[in-house]
Amino acid sequence: MAELIENKNWSAEENQNLQSIIIQMNLNQNQRSLLNEQIQRFQNSEKVIYLLLEHFNNWDKFQECLIKEMSQTIEIEKDWPHQELLNLHQRLSQQIQSEEEINEIIQFVQLNKINVKIVEEATKFEFKTANQFMQLVGIIFEQSLIKDKQELIITQPNTEQDQTSYEQTIKDLFQEFNSINQRSNEELQNLLQQVYQLLNNKQELDLNFDNFTSSPELQYEDLIFLCLKIKEHFSYYPRPVQLLSVIELYNHNPNQGRLAQIFTGEGKTLIIAMLAILLSQKKNSNVDVVTSSPVLATRDAEQLEEFYKKFQVSVSHNIGGSKKVPQGMLPCYNSKVIYGDPHSFQADILRHEYSERGTMGDRKKEYIIVDEVDSMLIDGNSNKTLLSSPVPGMLDLNKVLRLIWDEICKTEQNLSTEQKVMIIDDENYYSVDLKEYIESTLNIQLKNVLNQFIPKYRLNYIEFMKKTWIENAIHAKYNLHQDYHYKIENNNVRIIDYQNTGVIHGNNMIWEKGLHQFVQLKHNLPISPLSINTNYISNVTFFKRYQNKILGLTGTLGSQVTQNLLAKQYNVDFVFMPPYKKRQLKEELGQAAPNENEWKDAILQAVQKQMNKKRAVLIINRTIQDVNNIQQHLQKNNLKSVVYYDDSQKIDHEIKPNSLIIATNLAGRGTDLITNQELENNGGLHVIMSFLPRNIRIQQQGFGRTGRQGKKGTAQLIVNLEENLYIGQLQLDTIEDVIAFYVQQVNSAYTKLDLLVYLRNFNEQFYSDEIELDMKRLENEDRCFEKFCEIAKGMVSFKDNYAAFQALEEKWGLYLEQHQETGLNENEIEKMLKENDVENPKYLILQGLEKENLNMFKKAIQIQDNDPSAYYYKGLYEIKQQEFKKGMESLLKAKQLFQNKIDDEQGFQTTFDLNRLYIEQFSKDLKENQQFQKEKQNQMLPQLDFDNNPFSQYSYPDQKQQKPQQINQEDSHQHNHIPNQHNHIPNQHNHIPNQRNHIPNKRNDTFDDQNIKEENENNKKKQNNRDSKTKNHIEVYKRLIKNINETLNTLKQFDQEQEIINVIWTPTHHNKQKKEGDDKDPSDEKNSSKDKEEVIIDGPLPKLGKVIKRKKEKKKKKWWQYLAMFVIGAVQFVFGCAMSAISCGAAIPIAKSFITGGISDMVYSVTAAWKGLDIDWGAWGKNKMINVASALILAGPSGIKEALQIGGKGFQSIKQIDITEFLKQIPAVTVDGLKKAGFWLSDLDKVNIQNQHQTLQMIQQTALQTQNNNQILNLATEVLGDQVRNGAISESTASNLYDLVNQCFQQSKGTVNGFRNSFCELAKKYLRLQIAKSKSSKSEKNLKKEVEEICQTQGNKKFDGIQSKIHQYQQYEKQLNNEIQKFSEIFKIIYLKDSELQKKIVTLDLYFEKFCNPKQVEKEINNTNIQKYLNSTFDINDKDIQDECNNVKISDQQSMNKFYQKVIRPKLMEICNKLGDEQKIFRVEPIEIIFENQYKDHFNNHIEIFKLQTSKIQNASQYQIEQIEQQCEELKQIANFEPKLLVKNAINHMKNEQMINNDGITVSNQFMNKFNNYLIQEKYLNKMIQIMEQAMNSSLQELENLKQNSQEKLFAKALIQAVEIEMIDEIEKQIFKQKIKKYDKLLSSQL
DSSP: OOOOOOOTTSOHHHHHHHHHHHHHHTOOHHHHHHHHHHHTTOSSSHHHHHHHHHTTTOHHHHHHHHHHHHHHHTTBOSOOOHHHHHHHHHHHHTTOOOHHHHHHHHHHHHHTTBOHHHHHHHTTSOOOSHHHHHHHHHHHHHHHHHHHHHHHHHTSOOHHHHHSOSHHHHHHHHHHHHHHHTOOOHHHHHHHHHHHHHHHOTTGGGSOOOSOOSSSSOOHHHHHHHHHHHHHHHSSOOOHHHHHHHHHHHTOOTTSEEEEEOOTTSOHHHHHHHHHHHHHHHSOOOEEEEOSSHHHHHHHHHHTHHHHHTTTOOEEEOTTHHHHOOSSOOGGGGSSEEEEOHHHHHHHHIIIIISOOOTTTTOOOOEEEEETHHIIIIITTTOEEEOOOOOTTOTTHHHHHHHHHHHHHHGGGGBOTTSEEEEEOSSOEEEEEHHHHHHHHHHHHHHHTGGGTSOGGGHHHHHHHHHHHHHHHHHHHHTOOBTTTEEEETTEEEEBOTTTTOOBOOTTEEOSTTHHHHHHHHTTOOOOOOOOOOOEEEHHHHHHTTTTOEEEEESOOOOHHHHHHHHHHHOEEEEEOOOSSOOEEEEOOOEEESSHHHHHHHHHHHHHHHHHTTOEEEEEESSHHHHHHHHHHHHTTTOOOEEEOSTTSOOOSEEOTTOEEEEEGGGGSSOOOEEOHHHHHTTOEEEEESSOOSSHHHHHHHHTTSSOTTOEEEEEEEEEHHHHOBOTTOOOOSHHHHHHHHHHHHOSOOOHHHHHHHHHHHTHHHHHHHHHHHHHHHHHHHHHHHHHHHHHHHHSOTTTSHHHHHHHHHHHHHHHHHHTTTOOOGGGHHHHHHOOOOOOHHHHHHHHHHHTOHHHHHHHHHHOTTOHHHHHHHHHHHHHTTOHHHHHHHHHHHHHHHHHHHHHHHHHHHHHHHHHHHHHHHHHHHHHHHHHHHHHHTTSOOOOOOOOOTTGGGSOTTHHHHOOSOOOTTOBEEOSSOBOBOSOOOOOSOBTTTBSSSSOOOOOHHHHHHHHHHHHHTHHHHHHHHHHHHHHHHHHHHHHHHHHHHHHHHHHTOOTTTEEEEEEEEESOOOOOOOTTOOSOHHHHHHHHHHHHHHHHHTTOOEEEEEEEEEOOOOOOOHHHHHHHHHHHHHHHHHHHHHHHHTTTTTHHHHHHHHHHHHHHHHHHHHHHHHTOOOOHHHHHHHHHHHHHHHHHHHHHHHHHHHHHHHHHHHHHTGGGTHHHHHTTSOSSOHHHHHHOGGGOOHHHHHHHHHHHHHHHHHHHHHHHOOOGGGHHHHHHHHHHHHHHTTSSOHHHHHHHHHHHHHHHHHTTTOHHHHHHHHHHHHHHHHHHHHHHHHHTSOHHHHHHHHHHHHHHHHHHHHHHHHHHHHHHHHHHHHHHHHHHHHHHHHHHHHHHOHHHHHHHHHHHHHHHHHSOHHHHHHHSSHHHHHHHHHHHOOTTOHHHHHHHHHOOTTOHHHHHHHIIIIIHHHHHHHHHHHHHHHTOTTSOHHHHHHHHHHHHHHHHHHHHHHHHHHHOOSOOHHHHHHHHHHHHHHHHHHTSOHHHHHHHHHHHHHHTTOBOTTSSOBOTTHHHHHHHHHHHTTOOHHHHHHHHHHHHHHHHHHHHHHHHGGGSHHHHHHHHHHIIIIIHHHHHHHHHHHHHHHHHHHHHHO
16 A cells, blocks of 8 residues: 655645645655655645646656755744743853853854754753854754755665666676775675675565574674664665675774775765674674764764664763763763764773773773774874863963063064074174073073062973973964964964864864963963873874774775874774765866966966856865965955855855855865756866875865765866975975986976975875874873873872872873973883972862861971962961961961962063063054065165075075974864874974975965954953953952951951851852942953962962851860779779789889879879860870880780789770780780790881792792602792892892702602601791891880880771761761851741741831830830840740750751741740730731821821911912912811821721731732722822822832831840840750760760
8 A cells, every 4th residue: 555645734735735746646665755754844835746746757856856945944943932042041151151152142043043953952062162152053053954965865765776686786896896905705795696685575575584693793694684674764775885884894804903995975874883783783892983073973873873772782972971970980881882072082081090980880992983084093193182180380380471472572673584683782793593582581580580479399390391482482473373373263262273174173272381372472362371281191092992993984095105004003904995876076187386376366267167167166275364365366356255164154065056165174074065966967066175285185085075976076286386395304405306306206297286296195104104103102101191190099099189199190290291302201200209309389288178287288388488378278277276376377478478469460460561562562663664665665676686596486585594493283282171282293294495394384474464453453452351361360369368358357356255266168269140230241250250260270279268256155074084084094093003012013114004194094084174175085095005015015024924914804994995905916925035026027027027938938839739859949949039030039038048948858858748848847937037037136225116106006096996986976066066057047037937926026116116205115125125034934944945956957947947936936926915915006007007107297297388388478369368278178177087097997998908918018019009099989188188198108118118127126126136145045055965965975885
């Protein structure tokens, strides 16, 4: 039965019209299925029906038009709903701090009508700026567009293929495959023939293919099952070439990986998915799929999830996972197949292995499938991923960088073409190399000026980095150019990878070693702090982790040189797959123009030629600068174009006739351009590469943008000879030498382009060698990093003492910076980490905060005595330890140093601004002078220049001297887990004459002048940015000073007798809320957070201490501990006396120890109880252990014996401190016996004895295994030799042991059994002798010292249990205090929400204020009287109240409410009712009291006004007299109304209308309208209505004021004060007492 084609969202009439047309078209089943899927994407049938009628007899043309229509409607959002915009704003604010940038994004998505789903997808990724987000949107949009188009194209059934056999297709495929790969496989060819024959035979497909076979080898059934599932999911079978690609990769050599060259457009996404499924199911292996971008990884994992499920294979991606799950295993690592980009995998490895977060669980690394493998393994070989690690103490180094930059700029007017500074004084002239001049200037500044501002611990770092900084500053100044090496966007420097991909990297990729900062200074941008790399993993090491299981796909494997490099480094072989359709790309004859003008003209002519044919043109350029130049040149000739050099830019991927795209090499890889049929008829897309790529791969990638999937296309090179002539390592001086070399090597006719291409290809081996050297360097760095991790984590616990580990981390980072160029040595790392060089005190501060250790801050101050952070935290911790005087002194010192920081920031900013003005003025003068010279030269004969160098037209003048050692523009430092590209990549192909770098140093003066002009226009804005950064830094210091002032003020008012001090902590930086009326830009505070964070990290200043004081509680004495100490002391005293008497003096040393110790303990217990001191049981126990053990040694054997005999119950009484258990370890033998006991050996002696014991054991085991007695001595000799070589024993010891073995052998008379029997006893005696020897040389004094040390160690172990209990008690007490402090705050919240009570309080206050004598009220209503009343009614000793105090849970809201209702509220209601009932005032509402008072006031005011008006009237007319009489009459009538009754009636009416709320204070919004209606309804006189309206308006205003200030009224204020004193304080004490008493009992029972 034919499938019904309909869209359920259409009307019945629309579906009926569609069916009538389809019936007449006679479509096959595949066509019907495809069309049914396609129409679901249309909201109505109009367009579909129109196209069906238009192309009724041409299915292919109909499909082409339908696909085009779908592509235009796929991702367009008609209008963003308001709620969606709010949701988007919320999601953006989680990652972007600038409100301005968030609004920019919202405008962007609305104006461009971006689909909601695309924007939601983009928010799943990490981004920090609007630009990064818009890039993500662009990438996702393009990928979805391409995918939809390709799916529609791919899923079209090939009717011809359906009707014919695959036999010829497979035959042709293998013929070409065998030719390319120089091998054949008839068995595989026959297998594919059988598979597709069965797939075409629909009757035989009824066979049961429901799973893969169990064998790891690929079987016929496996391929059938795979193809059927693909058909089921995608509605088509895989093409033979796709299946062949999967088989070839799957069947790789077991000892090698394999890389496949598969042309673009061949369906690599499906090939990867099929391969991953087979590896997972057939080989039971985990598979990691690495793509070139996180967007692609996320897209493929999510869109293919259902496909993988058909094979029971779990799939996920690891993009952004750590953001959702910062600790522990990420859920994605439970999957068999994981998609990700290199950075996401590498970052997770670092988190898992280095940061010990358990990110990857126990998942094994088995197979990796790499897409665009050449880009990742070759072009991205130097990429690294780093986990960001803030380094404190780096911010001040920016002053050094600024100084270097300003000095270089100042020398510009005296700089020669050879980069020498020309110095002229009155009599002499001399020149100095620029680098030497800057270094000498810097040394003087460091000595005379900067030494007081730069931390001493950074001086060594400056010393070994200054040369590199100077080189990088010169490089940034003269060799790096905007829109060539980098792009400026939103005050950020974005690095351009112009040599490879053309990608403009994000803001989190930066150059290292100051280069990035110097580029920022070059453009007057805010300068970011320097950073030090410490933890990383490179692409090279990451991919090599997979060993022989690397499988990769790419469109271009490149030349043999590239393949050799890949095979050698990654242990892979190669397979080359034929295209699905034969490529129709034709390479046209290229050309090399002699100069820039002719080069641009040649491009123009080529474009015009193609446009005349109605073709489309893509021009791929090296740099953005070239893009702009060519676009401007073509615009002059009326050629409109689209430029493309950034991922954030969107281009239409469907190319039409006369389309012109000018792009960087970003368009050369991964940009899928689709040509329509009209363009194909005209010859397809024409690609022009305007530069010669540095290898054939990049050239093939660029040309691969056309002629794809069997379509037409042409490509050609049009390059500038000046820009692309590379000689590399060849020793050639002239162009004639180059030509002669070419003729000698090639011996054929040539063009200029032939010369360039030949030199490029010839030098590729040199470039490959440089990449290989770089790979070795990176692998060595990775090995050294692993070595550092191993050693550092053995020295310090990463988790328990992170600050100390950070200090080691910085040491490693500094070592890396210093030796990165010369090479790292893993054997030096341990020595470097253990060196006692000058330590960064910032980590001591962090350790002090981490461990709450005051000594750490003191140690930091010893290293750097002008560090405000150290003094600040030292002061706060001194205050915590009750050392108030010292704390205040430290804080005053910190305040002074923070003020110095502010002065320094302002002073340096002023200095740098003045320098900038000087430099800018010089630039202006220089420009004017150049213009003058130019005009002057136009009036003179041109100067003759007899240049002997025939290369002058191909090179820049004096470029060799002008360019210092360059740092490759790929060298970038990546923060926030982005790969790092390293400095100083070895020499690439050189420029003539002998230039470093593959790319020339292009000095385009016109372009640079244009940049300078633009910068001058923005100088004011950039100045504000720099000033803002300084202000943000200063704001942090000011906040610290304010905090210190508040702390000092609190301490000055502190009553030590009555109050106690606590220190609480808050984060240093938080975003402030905008205040009402503040005209400051709301985004300013968010934008400044980064600057403030720099100061906080650099300080370090992670938290602020706030000193709070509260009333001192009475000391709760823990009587159990005093009693226990006294009893233990008494027992010791009695026991000591008994021992002395019974032993007749033999045990006097021990007895004396117990007697004196007992007396001391009894005295101490009484003193501690009197002073309220806590007893430190741990310290007491350790001291007691040392005293007893020392006495035992001095007593000798008889004393010890007597002591042990007398001990009995006396020792049992003090068993709680485990002395008896310890004494059992002391041998009851003579002093000689003690000396022989191994228990008393030193650590070094123990190691020596243990090594000898181990050696004897090894000899014994060897002897037991042999049956030949003649071999015993030989085997023993081998064991001894190995132990000597391993350093376990010395040669002399080995000799002694050999004598022992030989003696034993002689005694055994040469038999094995005899040797076994005698060896053990001789070995024991030998070891006892060695123990005795190790002690015989030591004096009794030294022996006693060792005993005391061992006793102390044992004491630590024995009393850890008691110490732990004490610590638990202290912790509980601390937590309980925290709860008690919150009790008062929670009570006030509940109290203020008690509307009934608050209404009574307000009513009382109004009554007292309005109707009572103020003096009398003040006398009666005060906190003293209320306190007396509460004191008489509230008794904390009441059993019910004590029970409630015992049961209340302060942290539980329900429990606190219950406590308030039962204990506190009744007493407050009682006092309110007592005061109110006396006057019966609770019968009226608060508003009634106010309104009555206001009515009387307003009526009296009207009377006064009337009197005043009548008194001024003289000689009144009759009319005036009548008016006065009328007014008088009205006032008399109003006066007849009783005010109280009048007011009561009005208020009752408003209450009945529900216009007054239950609290009697607040009213409805419609109150005045209802009130006016009431007045009219009552038919009051106009004058009376006027008075009542005025009175009510005044009443409402007074009510509003009352609502704001109700707690400041007389009674309310007195009541809360009395409650806090008489009730809350007593309750808090009772709660503390009850709960701490419970814990006291618990601890007493345990001790």
